Amino acid sequence: MRRIRYEHAGGPETLFLEDVPVPEPGAGELLVRTEAIGVTLPVVRKVREGPLPIPLGGEIAGEVVRVGEDVSGYAPGDRVAGLCFGHGYAEYALLRTAMASAIPAGASAKDAVALVRSGAVALGALEAARPEKGESVLVTAAASGVGHLAVQIARLRGASRVVAAVGDRAKARFVRSLGADAVVTYGQEGWGEPVDIVLDAVGGDVLTPAVRALAPGGRLVAYGSGGGTIEAFDLLVGGRSAIGFQVGMVARNRPERYAGWTGELWRLFGEGALRPMVHGEFALADAARAHATIEGRANRGKVVLVP
Structure with missing residues (x-):
């Protein structure tokens, strides 16, 4: 699979595309084929300022293709969105079930990735x-x-x-x-x-x-x-x-509260009361341009990578 990585702090120009094996889901994890990936300011800042390279995580949305041990409530074919703490800028990413939210019928992956974590x-x-x-x-x-x-x-x-x-x-x-x-x-x-x-x-x-x-x-x-x-x-x-x-602290330590927020966000979206706006879609290979858009504060709404 393809994913985006960097090896030292710097601007968008430090990001590069690489081919790596598809990861295996561990206990309590979902392997998701990503359809949309949210680009966030904290990740952009860590690429430029962080002392050590980190996995480019954040919001992902897509289809579950495999589940790890001790997973209940999700199965291959389900569409989910959530907060990925590992390598999220990739064609396949691992998502903990505690961070996952089912995407309701009628919502796109782009809607989901713009809504769940940011919301x-x-x-x-x-x-x-x-x-x-x-x-x-x-x-x-x-x-x-x-x-x-x-x-x-x-x-x-x-x-x-x-x-x-x-x-x-x-x-x-x-x-x-x-x-x-x-x-x-x-x-x-x-x-x-x-x-x-x-x-x-x-x-x-x-x-x-x-x-x-x-x-x-x-x-x-x-x-x-x-x-x-x-x-x-x-x-x-x-x-x-x-x-x-x-x-992230709430999601890890108070998962029931995080789930409540997610449920409210989907309810408001379903009622047409909350409108997640996508500023632009970028191919995975164009992650550097997506980061530059965030750094230049040019966006109006969510910046999204679409593998």
Whole structure:
């Protein structure tokens, strides 16, 4: 089979295609013939900045072709999506059953790969803030694979006002079409009326204005890999708080909660209330172009590899 790998940190140019044997599923694993693979900012950053090469994992969706020992509930021929912790940029990938979700009839693999993991991050990050109906929410990276779903979920969960923060004003029309009431850019002076919740995927220089955008008692949830520092004084003023969220930790330690999120996402999708958007499809061999699209923050929705 073909898969994408890299041997040292760098940009998209370090990715290369190789031929390797099809892996064998172990206990509790599914061997999936991938039909769609999600490209995420954390993986893109690890390729550029990580000290050691890692398997290129993330969201996958496709057909089960073989199951390992101690697998129940899945069989060859089933269509599944989920979070792969091993080599996911490949024609065949291994998926733990705890991370798997059946793709319902009428949904494509691209729908699934744009919805399941990114939607779980968006939904989980919002829940981490313990929102109350009628509170306002600001989403950074609002046009991203996670952010565009977070904007919609915040609205569906009863937010009184949803603000989309983006790096380029050209994305304003896109995020407004998803339900954003207002759009701000990172470089502008002030982000308007304070909000109760900020969902931040950007980090870095965006953290300070994101915290200062909070109303008294507001909560910032950091779920990205951008790093950065928050000044304690900015939290003390107005009794603000910062919360870290990692979906992988929940999936491993609270699988029933992760399954609940996945079920809710599929329900909202089936009702037509939640629209996963795919920015572009790239062949597996074009993984470098897909990574460059993410690095250039050109995407509006999910970037997907299609083997």
